Structures are given as structure tokens and as C-alpha cells.
Amino acid sequence: MKGKSFFRTIQVKLVIIYLLLILVAMQLIGVYFISTVKNSLIESFTNNLKEQADMLSKLAAPSLSPKLEADSDSSENTTETLSLVVRNLFSISGAEVQVLDSNGKIVATSQQMHQSDIGKKNNELAVSRALQNIRDNEEEIIDEDNMHKKMIAQPVVLNERVVGAVYIVASMNDLYDTVNRVNQIFFSGTLIALGLTGVLGVLLAHTITSPIQGLTKQAEAVAEGKFDLQVPVLGDDEIGRLSMAFNDMTIRLKDALSVNEEENEKLASILSNxxxxxxxxxxxxxxxxxxxxxxxxxxxxxxxxxxxxxxxxxxxxxxxxxxxxxxxxxxxxxxLDEEHDxxxxxxxxxxxxxxxxxxxxxxxxxxxxxxxVTEQEKLEHSRRQFVANVSHELRTPLTTIKSYAEALNDGALEERELSERFVGVISNETERMIRLVTDLLHLSRLDSNQAPLRRRQTNVHDMLDEVADRFSFQLRQKSIKATVRVDSGLQDAWLDRDQIDQVLDNLISNAIKYTLDGGKIELTAKKQQSPATIAISVKDTGIGIPKKDLSRIFDRFYRVDKARSRNMGGTGLGLSIAREIVKAHGGSIALDSELNEGTTVTFTLPLLQEGGEIA
Structure with missing residues (x-):
């Protein structure tokens, strides 16, 4: 695995690429150079042979004249002279030179060992072509000893007549030895070039891969969240600009991640809050x-x-x-689930x-x-219920008034006693509607803060005594005993007397309505130190309120016994108005009751001094 990963590195790939490029280039150059040298040497060797063949043919032409052949003595002298010229002047190392007559017989030869062949006929194809006055007769042959030789045959022409031929066979071993030495020199040069290229390739690849390795380490560090490191910029080339771009990217990525983390923290904070x-x-x-x-x-x-x-x-x-x-x-x-009612x-x-x-x-x-949206739904439900209750509360007296008015219109007006009773009912129902509308208007003003408080110094004991006096007639009618108790330390309080009187009137009125004859009602006022408040209670011994109705007793138009409350003249808004008035004073109201044992309503008011400061 390490070997595979090593050969996959850029450095090794670059070195291999450089070596292959140099090897291919040297091979192409070598093939072209050696081929050119070889062709040049062969061409030069061939031209040299041709020149010698041409020179010999000119020298041999007079000696091969038919006139000389007729004179035997002259012919022998000429042959010896020609042999001497061939052996001395045209002796080429490793080459054989023959002069042939017009019949193809050897007249002279350059090698001493072949003197016995004089007079014999040379049957080579090139010789036959030369005797036919064909000049382009050259051929490269390989003999039995695997030696390269060059063969050339040139016609000997005298007075435009072929009188013989010159046949030369020269060894090319020296030429091919020269080519082989050139090959060896070039091979050695290729090895040296590859070695130097390998060394230079390693150095050059290192200059390229070293910054890349630095970029790789920096990229790994960035992947691990380390943005403080910087890649060294070693130049203004492509890798240097890449390093600069990478450093800039790291800085921007750090800033982007910081912004992203900040946004995530903001989002998490927003979601959590x-x-x-x-x-x-x-x-x-x-x-x-x-x-x-x-x-x-x-x-x-x-x-x-x-x-x-x-x-x-x-x-x-x-x-x-x-x-x-x-x-x-x-x-x-x-x-809620299915088990709840x-x-x-x-x-x-x-x-x-x-x-x-x-x-x-x-x-x-x-x-x-x-x-x-629980509160919203409750408010919406209360609004719907309020509208329904108001409609119901108004419809009942209006229906009664309409019925009695129609009865009067139908003739009951003629009967005095009956008409007076009908008019009395209409008057009572009208007063009931007036009370209802008045209470609704009062609640509306309290809800919209259009009923400002007019605080003034009020003696608490006198206020409770006056409330008891206002209801003395109703108390005597039902033989109900009313008592007033005020703490000795409590004298004056700053409050809106008219509105608190309305709260007390509502509470006393309810206590009288739901207390049986001979019962008791107790008005109590106490001063509380922490916080500085005054607690006023109205306690009766009436019929009480069931536990299930206590949580809704202050709702508007809510009645425990709807038929009985309506017959007693209640509008169902008294406790709601009392709660709103107490809230407007900055206090609270609570109700505690036991069925058939009595009810206690207590409201607390902040004990203020003149100017609205807490006492």
C-alpha cells in the first residue's frame, strides 16, 4: 500500500513524466541523428567508390581497346600494366577491384590471392548490366561471414562503345563500426541525460509539491477548524497566487463561519426566548x-x-x-382527552x-x-357569551313590556285595576333594563379607563356605618343583624368614595338577597402592614356558593341560580363591576364560600397618603 501510494504522489509522477519526455526526445533525436549519420557515411562511401570506379574506367579504357587485343604481345604488356595500376593505385582496405573486358572476363584484380581468377568470366548481374552500358549498378550485400559489403559495377566506354567494365566490392565494416560507436556514445549520453533529468526533476518537483503539501496541511487544518495558520507564499507564480488565494479564502471562511456561528447563536437565542x-x-x-x-x-x-x-x-x-x-x-x-368532560x-x-x-x-x-391562544379563546368565548347574555337579559323584559303593552292596547286599559297592574309591570321591567344598561355603561367606562378615580381622604369607619344605614330597611325586613368592625389603628384612607360605596352596596345587596331571615352580616376593615393595604370584608351567613361556581363567580352575567337571581332583580354584573373598581384602585378581590354556611367577600386596597404615595 505504501508503494502504491508513493507512486501516486505528484512528485514521482512529475519525475516520471520528465524522464519519459527526455527518453522519448532522446530516442527521436537519436534515431534521426544516427539515421542521418549512417546515410551520410554510406553516401560518402558510395560516392568514393564511384569516383574510383570512374577514374579506373577512364584509365582502363585504352588498355581494353579491341586493337590491342589483336596484338598478343601488346595485350600482355597492357594487362600487366593494368594489373599493376589496379594493385597500387586502387587498393582499398578490404576491397576487391576487378577490370573486365567486353566479354566479362577478368583482366586485372587488386588482390594477389585472386590473380588465378584472371581470364575467368564474372557472371554477376551487376557486371552484365554494366556491359550493357547501365551505369546505376550498386548493391549492398551481406556475405557468408555476415559482413556488409558494397558492390559497384561501372561500364568502361571508349569512343561511345563499351569495351569492358570495372567491378568493385568493398567492405563496409569500418562504416558500421563507426555507426555502432555513435550509437554507444548516444546511448551513454541518453543515460547521463536521464540521470541528470531525474535529479533535476526531483528538485523541480520538490519546488512544486512542497507548496502543495503546505496547502494540503493547511486544508486539513482548516477542515479541523484551525484558521490561524497561513500558507507561506514563496513566489509570484501560479502556486504563489494559489497560496495567496488560499490564505484569503481561509480568512474569509473564518469570517463567514464566525458570522454563521453568530447567526446560529442569535437564532438559538431567539428560539429559546x-x-x-x-x-x-x-x-x-x-x-x-x-x-x-x-x-x-x-x-x-x-x-x-x-x-x-x-x-x-x-x-x-x-x-x-x-x-x-x-x-x-x-x-x-x-x-384534553376523551376522558375529560x-x-x-x-x-x-x-x-x-x-x-x-x-x-x-x-x-x-x-x-x-x-x-x-387560551386567553384569546377565553376572551372570545366570554365575548360571545356576553353578547348572548346581554341579548337574553334585554329580550326578557322587552318581551314582557311588549306583551303587556299589547294587552293594554287590546282593551285592558279600560279596566283600571288591571291596567294599573300592567303599567306597574312595564315600569318595573323598564327600570330593570335601565339598571342593566347603566351597569353595562359603567363596565364599559371601567374597561376603557374612562372612569377616572377621584381619591379623597375618607374615614373608613364612617363609610361602613353609612353603608349599613342605607340598607337598614332591608335588614329589618329580613331580621338580619349587621355589625361593623374597624381596627383601632385604621382611621382614614385615600380612595374614590363613590366607587367604593358602589362596591360595598353591591356586596351588601348580594349578602341580604342570599341570607335567610334572622341571619347575620358582618362588615370588617383591617389594616395590613406588609404590604401597606386595607382589607375590607363582607361576611354573611347565607346559602353560600357551590365550589364549582367559585372560579366563575366574577364573570359577567354569571349566576349560580339564574332564575332565582333574575327574580330578585339582579343583573349579574354587580361582582364584575366591583372587581373592576377594585382593580382600578390597584387592589384585588376574592370570595370564599361554603354551601349553606355563608360567604365572605374580601377586597384589598393600597393604603395611600395624600398625593398618591404609599403609606
Missing amino acids: MSDGVVAADEHGKIIVWNRRALELLDVRSCEGYELSQLLGLSEQKLQELQQGRGQTLLLEPG GDAEGDVLRVTFTPIHRRDKGITGTIAVLQD
Whole structure:
């Protein structure tokens, strides 16, 4: 494995490429050079032989004349002279020179060992062609001893007549030895060039691969999150510019990651501090992101491992519709199940679904935003119930008035006793509507802060005594005993006397209504030190209120016994008005009751001095 990885390195590849380039270049140069040298040597050797053949043919032409052949003595002298010239002047190392007559017989030869061949006929094809006056007769042959030889045959022409031929066979061993020596020299030079190229290639490859190795180490360090290292810039070449670009990229990547981490921290901080819950799921419905508020709203410890449909209690079909954008908002009540009755009140969540789109991939996830709309739903329910109650409260007296008015119009007006009774009913119902409308207007002014407080110094004991005096007639009618108790240390308080009187009137009126004859009502005022408040209580021994109604007793138009309360002339707004007045003073009101044992209503007011400062 190490060997394979070594040969895969850029340095080795560069060295191998350099060596192959040099080897191919030297081979191409060598083949061309040696071929050129070889051809040049052969051409020079051949031209030399031709020149000697031409010279010999000119010298031999007179000796081969037919006239001389007729004279035998002259012919013999001429032959000896020609042999002497051939042996002395045209002796070529390793070559044989023959002079032939017109019949192809050897007249003279350059080698002493072949003197016996004089007079014999040379049957070579080249000789025959030369005797036919064909000059281009040359051939390279290899003899039995595997020696290269050059053969040339030239015609001997005298007076435009072929009188003989010159035949030369010369050895080419020296020429080929020269070519082989050139080959060896070139091979040695190639080896030396390859060695030098290898050394230079290693050095040159190192200058290239060393910065690349530095870039590789820096890239690995960046992958591990180390952005402080810098790649050294060793020049202004491509690698140097690459190093500069890499350093710049590292700085920008560091800045980008810092910004990304900052944005992630901001996003995490925003998600963790949002008043709404956020849950994100992938394309398979698996929860991947959630915040703390979502866990609180859904009442789970963690969303890990949950699917969105399982977490929200939705069917797969409904979830697909929401993910595709149909019906993006719905209301959930995770606190309720089938075992709870219809009157149970739980948290109401509004869930808004937003699909996550990715380019060329469509929907890749879903974000669900959870909002606690319990109070909103309660307010909406209260508003609907309030409208229904007002409509009902007004419809009943209006129906009664209409019925009696129609009866009077139909003739009851003629009967005095009956008409007076009908008019009395109409008057009572009208007063009831006036009280209802007055209470509604009062509540409206309190809700819109259009009933400003007019605080003044008030003696608490006198205020409670006056309340008891105002209801003395009703108390005597039912034989109810009323007592007033005020702490000795409590004298004056800064409050809106008229509005507090209305609170006390409502509480005393309710206590008288729901207390049986012979009962007791107690008005108590106490000063509390921490915090500095005054607590005023109205306690009766009446019929009491069931436990299930205590939580809604201050709701508008809420009655424990609706028919009985309406017959007693109540509008169902008294306690609501009392609560709003106490809240406007900065206090609180509470009710404690036991069925058939009595009720105690206590409201607290901050004990202020003149100027609105806390006492």
C-alpha cells in the first residue's frame, strides 16, 4: 500500500513524466541523428567508390581497346600494366577491384590471392548490366561471414562503345563500426541525460509539491477548524497566487463561519426566548429542531425521536395536507382527552404550518409554530357569551313590556285595576333594563379607563356605618343583624368614595338577597402592614356558593341560580363591576364560600397618603 501510494504522489509522477519526455526526445533525436549519420557515411562511401570506379574506367579504357587485343604481345604488356595500376593505385582496405573486358572476363584484380581468377568470366548481374552500358549498378550485400559489403559495377566506354567494365566490392565494416560507436556514445549520453533529468526533476518537483503539501496541511487544518495558520507564499507564480488565494479564502471562511456561528447563536437565542413554540421536521416528518417553549406548550421533556404527526396528535393525511399548504392553521387542545368532560378547560394552541422549500427539490420539511391562544379563546368565548347574555337579559323584559303593552292596547286599559297592574309591570321591567344598561355603561367606562378615580381622604369607619344605614330597611325586613368592625389603628384612607360605596352596596345587596331571615352580616376593615393595604370584608351567613361556581363567580352575567337571581332583580354584573373598581384602585378581590354556611367577600386596597404615595 505504501508503494502504491508513493507512486501516486505528484512528485514521482512529475519525475516520471520528465524522464519519459527526455527518453522519448532522446530516442527521436537519436534515431534521426544516427539515421542521418549512417546515410551520410554510406553516401560518402558510395560516392568514393564511384569516383574510383570512374577514374579506373577512364584509365582502363585504352588498355581494353579491341586493337590491342589483336596484338598478343601488346595485350600482355597492357594487362600487366593494368594489373599493376589496379594493385597500387586502387587498393582499398578490404576491397576487391576487378577490370573486365567486353566479354566479362577478368583482366586485372587488386588482390594477389585472386590473380588465378584472371581470364575467368564474372557472371554477376551487376557486371552484365554494366556491359550493357547501365551505369546505376550498386548493391549492398551481406556475405557468408555476415559482413556488409558494397558492390559497384561501372561500364568502361571508349569512343561511345563499351569495351569492358570495372567491378568493385568493398567492405563496409569500418562504416558500421563507426555507426555502432555513435550509437554507444548516444546511448551513454541518453543515460547521463536521464540521470541528470531525474535529479533535476526531483528538485523541480520538490519546488512544486512542497507548496502543495503546505496547502494540503493547511486544508486539513482548516477542515479541523484551525484558521490561524497561513500558507507561506514563496513566489509570484501560479502556486504563489494559489497560496495567496488560499490564505484569503481561509480568512474569509473564518469570517463567514464566525458570522454563521453568530447567526446560529442569535437564532438559538431567539428560539429559546420566543413566547411561541417552534418545531421543525424533515421531509420524513422526524423532529429535528425545537425550542424550550414548544416543550412547555406540548408538556413533553424532549422532542427527540418524535414524528410531527405523533407529537401533535395528527393523522398522516391531515399532516400531508398541512405540509402541502392546505389549511395551514389549526387549533389543538393537547391538555384534553376523551376522558375529560365537555366542561373541562384546557390550554388551546394555534399551530401554524409553513413548508420548507428547497430549489429543485420541492418541500424538504415543515416548520410548526405553536401559539398559546387560551386567553384569546377565553376572551372570545366570554365575548360571545356576553353578547348572548346581554341579548337574553334585554329580550326578557322587552318581551314582557311588549306583551303587556299589547294587552293594554287590546282593551285592558279600560279596566283600571288591571291596567294599573300592567303599567306597574312595564315600569318595573323598564327600570330593570335601565339598571342593566347603566351597569353595562359603567363596565364599559371601567374597561376603557374612562372612569377616572377621584381619591379623597375618607374615614373608613364612617363609610361602613353609612353603608349599613342605607340598607337598614332591608335588614329589618329580613331580621338580619349587621355589625361593623374597624381596627383601632385604621382611621382614614385615600380612595374614590363613590366607587367604593358602589362596591360595598353591591356586596351588601348580594349578602341580604342570599341570607335567610334572622341571619347575620358582618362588615370588617383591617389594616395590613406588609404590604401597606386595607382589607375590607363582607361576611354573611347565607346559602353560600357551590365550589364549582367559585372560579366563575366574577364573570359577567354569571349566576349560580339564574332564575332565582333574575327574580330578585339582579343583573349579574354587580361582582364584575366591583372587581373592576377594585382593580382600578390597584387592589384585588376574592370570595370564599361554603354551601349553606355563608360567604365572605374580601377586597384589598393600597393604603395611600395624600398625593398618591404609599403609606
